[in-house]
Amino acid sequence: MPRRARAAETAVAGLLLLLSTACGSRLPESDFEHGGRTSTPAQRDGSPLRVGIITSATSPVGGNAFTGPRDGAKAYFDRLNARGGIDGRPVEVRLCDDGGSGVGNNTCVHKLIDEDKVVALVATTALDYAGASRVARARVPDIGGQPIGAAYDTWPHLYGIYGSLAPRDGTTGWDGEQYGGTEVYRYFKREHGARTAAVVSYNQAASAAYASLVERGLKAEGYQVVTEQVDFALPNFRAVAADLKEQGVDLVFDAIDSHGNARLCEAMDDAGVEVTAKVTNVQNWTSTVPEDYEDAPRCRNALWATASSRNHEDTGHEAVREFRDATKGLKTHSQWQLEGWAAAMWFTDAARSCPETGVTRACVDAFMNRGEEYTADGLLAPVVFERRAEPPKTRRTCLSVARWEDGRGWVSQGDMDSTCFDVPQLPYRP
Template sequence: MQISLPGEASRVGSTPPAPGRRRRTVVALLSSTVLVVAACSGPEHSPITKTACSTPGFSATSVRIGQVYPDSGVLAEAFQPTRSGVEARIQQANAEGGINGRTIEYVWADDRGDVTGNTQAVHKLVDDDEVFGLVETTLVAAGSAQYLDDRHIPVTGMPAETLWTQHRNMFSTAYTITESGTVDTFGRYIRAQGGTTAAIIRADVMPSTTDITGKIEQGAAQAGVRILPQSLIYNPTVSSPTQLAAAIRQSGADVLIGSLSPGDWANILPAVAATGTPIRVVLAPGGYDPKLLQQYGTSLAGLSTFISLVPFELGTAAHQRYLRAMANYAPELADPRTQLALTAYVQTDLLLHGLTVAGPCPSREQFIERLRAVKDYNAGGLLPTPVDLTATFGKISQCYAFLRVNNAGNGFEVAQNPGATAGSPYNWCGDRID
């Protein structure tokens, strides 16, 4: 575990990455979690002061924050970009003068991608390293959520579990994993592409009220898409893509919805195409990553996904700011246009924004109250719409951008919304359904 100190010119740790950080393919585990993002705001800083502060993690000239992520275990390769995103945002902030007169110190801990590891990692950062707050880029925040809430410790990160909707000290700008409710945004997109009848494809049986496939299904039905009554089950170890394709053709579906891995879709979609079935929409969470196109190419052609931020393809000034930070401070990441790297950068920015609005020497409780009171966090232009961190807390996000893998399988096309307001042709916003 290494500490990133202020002023370093590049990513800390010039030694080769530990074995746990070698690349392994685990995209199936991420298919319903990489949706959750927020973005980057402009620099807000003041000259360095020498103000004493007794708040944990604060010194006269710095404030220490931590990151929890799986640096080892089966998730390590997939989550490697998150450390790059966190470090790049911190180094960028320090290069711009820090936050409220203090530079940002950084220390990370490995939770191995399991609940016990998460408990141990968080205790190490809070009890031993005395961090002020945390960025959690992990799927197992359950290991520490109640402990952090009891101590009023601020947390930002990826809300991949419903617990993120239950603790006011845990912040994100977008939710898709919620205990109840959905939005009809998904259905609006499907209908705009001409979709009428949807087959739901599941890797296994999951509760339809909490998993993202169920929320897409409910949202589609609300918008008038007919949902076939019987879900189709696909398990690559026992199922045949050819058999599934035949079942899809027989069903009469022209829309496919499912939280399968990109690899599974790469096997299924060519089999469906071979049957001649006219499919208008294939909608799946996750998969917004150029590496997947390099790996699967035309096998993913036609696959649609969605994100709760402005896509890289639009090339905004906010994207250029992010890309400069990654080039300067995280050059080890060959292509930073990945959703997980941006997610981590974004969640770090959210924590830094909280430090900005909380003032030069806040208690943890003051930080939580002041950041929770922010009503117009627009993430420097990377969010589809500004976020009210109180009104949207724990509620599924209403606005997304939808992207479709092009026919050549080498890029994403951003879908224009025919019903969007002037000036936001790529925003898709719908109504919440309780």
């Protein structure tokens, strides 16, 4: 189960406006048994440990939209190999670009699992994870993937970067419903006294559905909510900005893409709109803000981002410093890169948990499914996988918050380990 409305708070808001993820058909119950035979024999001879990374590197939403987790994971494995690998065995990374299509995703799954015989998938970032049921059927652990769509709350052996409490028996969430918390809205209400929030969306089904979810969460926290909808083909952001100013909103949330966000910010600057926060999601928590919002300096400096991972610019934290040192050759930095790095660390810790049997799919899967919290040396808010028969009504959730400031970049707002809230869990259908 998402800690909050995960599928929305990560990439859905900007990337899934016109697309949906197929979850496949229900598998027989025998496919969900743990401890089954594995096709990856135990080896302790120094041969490489092979892992796969599926990324929609080329896709309808742009060439660099999904590559952050891949780049972070690869940087971790490069450094790991330079230090001797896992018990003397290097990690061999097999990359596969699924092109952002279901057909391409199934092709990648087949290649990596059946042909390359990878022991695990790591940091999957797929626009259409059509091959998820096949991964589950093969009992291949998929570790630290980005939950774009419902796959990580549907199938066993899939372990999204944010955890899950859902049964994961082939049906999404609980009877088709997932649950998300209201901690983001609680944060701005408690810490900044926000009372009026706007939600901007397109007149398109997925965008409108996400906007409705945000609106419900805001109302549950006692906000006055202003809804703004624009035409997808010809959005009139100037009219939206004028109304935001007239309504005196404190916060602006959105269910629009990155390009639309930049245009919205430009319109807000032109109209003289001043808000406490223009709240964006983890997928847009990047170092490219100055370029992306070049023509909207006021709105740019009101950008806030929230996540369940530690700010990638928080170099006062040892684990973040190591990540930044290993990725200093990259042209840009992002929160998704850090989460990909954490996913690779997660696999490494799982692999190191099975020295007696050798590293197998079953052993790695057992580590992931052991029901204990994981933090990747403090890079992640505690993540856990359980299979609860009933969804929780409330949940305590910790939040990472940062604000963009020109000249300083993303500045952490408080400490992730103590910015925590007990919030209601609201149902939604992905």
